[in-house]
Amino acid sequence: MGKLLLTVPTIFGLEALVANEIRNLGYETTAVEDGRVTFAGDEQAICVCNTHLRTGERVLIKLGEFKALTFDNLFEGVKALPWETWLPKDAEFPVKGHSIKSALFSIPDCQAIVKRAVVERLKATYKIDWFEETGAKYQIQFAIMKDVVSIYIDTTGEGLYKRGYRAVGNIAPLRETLAAAIVNLSRWRGDRPFLDPLCGSGTIAIEAAMYAANIAPGINRHFAAEKWKSISPKLWSDVREEAREAEKKDFMPDISASDLSADSIKQANENARLAGVSKLINFSVSPMEKLVPFTEKGTIACNPPYGERLLDKQACEELYKRMGRKFAGYPEASGFIITSHEQFEKYYGRKADKQRKMYNGMIKCYLYQYFKKR
Numbered sequence: 001m002g003k004l005l006l007t008v009p010t011i012f013g014l015e016a017l018v019a020n021e022i023r024n025l026g027y028e029t030t031a032v033e034d035g036r037v038t039f040a041g042d043e044q045a046i047c048v049c050n051t052h053l054r055t056g057e058r059v060l061i062k063l064g065e066f067k068a069l070t071f072d073n074l075f076e077g078v079k080a081l082p083w084e085t086w087l088p089k090d091a092e093f094p095v096k097g098h099s100i101k102s103a104l105f106s107i108p109d110c111q112a113i114v115k116r117a118v119v120e121r122l123k124a125t126y127k128i129d130w131f132e133e134t135g136a137k138y139q140i141q142f143a144i145m146k147d148v149v150s151i152y153i154d155t156t157g158e159g160l161y162k163r164g165y166r167a168v169g170n171i172a173p174l175r176e177t178l179a180a181a182i183v184n185l186s187r188w189r190g191d192r193p194f195l196d197p198l199c200g201s202g203t204i205a206i207e208a209a210m211y212a213a214n215i216a217p218g219i220n221r222h223f224a225a226e227k228w229k230s231i232s233p234k235l236w237s238d239v240r241e242e243a244r245e246a247e248k249k250d251f252m253p254d255i256s257a258s259d260l261s262a263d264s265i266k267q268a269n270e271n272a273r274l275a276g277v278s279k280l281i282n283f284s285v286s287p288m289e290k291l292v293p294f295t296e297k298g299t300i301a302c303n304p305p306y307g308e309r310l311l312d313k314q315a316c317e318e319l320y321k322r323m324g325r326k327f328a329g330y331p332e333a334s335g336f337i338i339t340s341h342e343q344f345e346k347y348y349g350r351k352a353d354k355q356r357k358m359y360n361g362m363i364k365c366y367l368y369q370y371f372k373k374r
Contacts, residue, residue: 004046008022009036013357017181027039027041046061051218053218058154062150064150068144071109074110084122085230094137101146110144155223155224156225159177163176163220165275190213192254192299193298194254201267206275212253214248215277252280255282261285265285300330300334324350334369338360344366348368
């Protein structure tokens, strides 16, 4: 099918990280915008990016873009796209999408019109009037922003953050793609100690271990496009085989993760086992104050309670004070702490060297980054 235009939606604040990942995989980005990165690729790129991307949310084929002020505009724009290139006559093709600051704001109406336009296009191709939709799923997505319609087909299925290892999570889990972003931003590469002293179900430590051992995040799961006739099964198997051969099977990074909750550590151990990294992480039940400081350069990364779901605000502020006192005893360590609390630095007792805004679900957070010695 030649070159395709592919789009990777992102958590707001992670666009540059996702763009760098895509370039490192060997593809040229054509646009880096709020919440998405677009690049040129082919069928193999669909397999590679689904398997390897750590911080992107999913991989979409961008079929087209056009302006629509009326439902007639929307219908004709969708109908003009080459749906028969991708959708076989037995395809299941549900429609979902969103609209922001646009004349066409009724999502149910837009869904119905997009569906009808696709059906009309396929009728002309397959010479049938009714589609049973009993075959592979081709999720159609539309995004309408300021009257400009973008049309996609989702190749991923369940989001890329669904690595397949987190069978259980604590009350306020950190999305895997966000945890991977924190590891990426810390510039930790497995060459020094890594500690998460408030690890919960272990997501940050597990993502760090997968990063250090070069384990592709999508290696143990499946994707929607694997069932498509238009992408060879051999492409998927070749990409997976190459990813497994690139793993650092004998590498043993120094990763520690602890939590006051024995139940959380039990969950974290099970999640690490499912991820294939249980031998790479030292989990322990321990209060933060009893942890032994690094005697060399290292990295601390954690997702403490925000007062949104766990603990009340006052309890969180007391925790931040204790963190500040404890981490002051790690003069050689860099720190990366994500929280939604706007006055975290005040209670922590130290101004961050750098802040980065990002979202944990719908919660606006800041990654407070500490590079220098106190």
